[in-house]
Amino acid sequence: MLLTTMKHLRLDKRGISDVIVVMLSLVIVVIIVSNVILWSYQMNQFDWERMQENVEIVGIVSVANGTTFTFQNKGSVTVQLVSLWIDSSTIHQRYDMDLYINAGDTVNYTRDDISFVDNASIVKVTTERGNISVFTPSLQNP
Amino acid sequence: MDKRGISAVLSSLLLTVVAVAAMAIATSATYVITTNLRENMSERVIVEDVWFNNFTQNIDVYVRNVGEVEIYISAVYVNHTSESFNSPLSLEIGASQWLNISVNWVPSSLYYIDILTTRGTHVADYYEAP
Numbered sequence: 001m002l003l004t005t006m007k008h009l010r011l012d013k014r015g016i017s018d019v020i021v022v023m024l025s026l027v028i029v030v031i032i033v034s035n036v037i038l039w040s041y042q043m044n045q046f047d048w049e050r051m052q053e054n055v056e057i058v059g060i061v062s063v064a065n066g067t068t069f070t071f072q073n074k075g076s077v078t079v080q081l082v083s084l085w086i087d088s089s090t091i092h093q094r095y096d097m098d099l100y101i102n103a104g105d106t107v108n109y110t111r112d113d114i115s116f117v118d119n120a121s122i123v124k125v126t127t128e129r130g131n132i133s134v135f136t137p138s139l140q141n142p
Numbered sequence: 143m144d145k146r147g148i149s150a151v152l153s154s155l156l157l158t159v160v161a162v163a164a165m166a167i168a169t170s171a172t173y174v175i176t177t178n179l180r181e182n183m184s185e186r187v188i189v190e191d192v193w194f195n196n197f198t199q200n201i202d203v204y205v206r207n208v209g210e211v212e213i214y215i216s217a218v219y220v221n222h223t224s225e226s227f228n229s230p231l232s233l234e235i236g237a238s239q240w241l242n243i244s245v246n247w248v249p250s251s252l253y254y255i256d257i258l259t260t261r262g263t264h265v266a267d268y269y270e271a272p
Contacts, residue, residue, distance in 0.1 A: 028168070028169075028172065032172060032176055035176055035180075036176065036179060036180075039179075039180045039184065040183060043183050043184060043210075046186070046210075083190060083206075083238070085190070085191055087191065087193070089196075089272060090196070092191050092193040092202075092204075094190075094191070094204065124190075124191070126188075126190050126206070128208070128236075130186060130188040130206070130208035132188075132190065
């Protein structure tokens with residue numbers, strides 16, 4: 001009985017094209033959906049890491065050969081600082097930087113091209129993921 | 143010459159061409175749609191600094207692309223009014239640049255600056271002039 005049924009199925013070719021079309025469509029749909037899920041996951045991961053960032057400027061000291069900035073990473077992920085801003089009433093100056101700080105670390109960073117940070121200035125650092133930390137010297141040193 | 147069976151060959155050939163063309167169109171459409179979707183999802187732009195410039199009387203905004211796709215700034219609104227800027231302005235991945243908005247600002251006033259990309263991403267916030 002089983003053998004007869006199998007023989008019938010082998011010889012009967014009707015409906016095969018339908019099966020192929022459905023399988024191809026399924027493959028395309030699976031590829032599209034998996035790609036969308038993958039992209040969504042990647043950007044969610046990016047946003048989650050960005051939310052975990054917490055870097056602070058804890059001190060600014062003028063030294064003989066420039067200015068030393070002290071940064072503390074209070075977050076749970078490694079941060080990369082990419083820009084340093086010194087904003088005053090007359091000019092907003094951006095300095096390129098490339099500094100990695102591990103989670104929980106405190107790092108001193110000396111710039112010899114910044115000789116003086118006015119008390120009226122605002123100092124900011126921006127991370128590679130897009131977070132900004134602001135430091136106001138006048139509020140720290142009244 | 144034996145011409146029997148030619149119509150069957152032609153019809154099979156035509157069917158194959160139609161099927162291949164249909165699949166090519168479907169694949170292209172899928173690629174275009176998913177690419178747009180991916181680019182929309184991957185756009186991230188931040189405002190690093192806003193400078194109410196005393197010398198030029200412009201509002202200068204420093205923008206940076208922190209997403210995974212190149213962005214194009216299409217419009218800038220200040221207090222919901224479209225203002226001219228240094229267009230065309232495009233930012234590659236990780237790039238940053240000043241965006242100079244031509245608007246005469248008034249000291250101690252509050253400004254709502256809205257930056258719009260061609261894909262529809264908004265970066266908007268309130269900033270107070272010094």
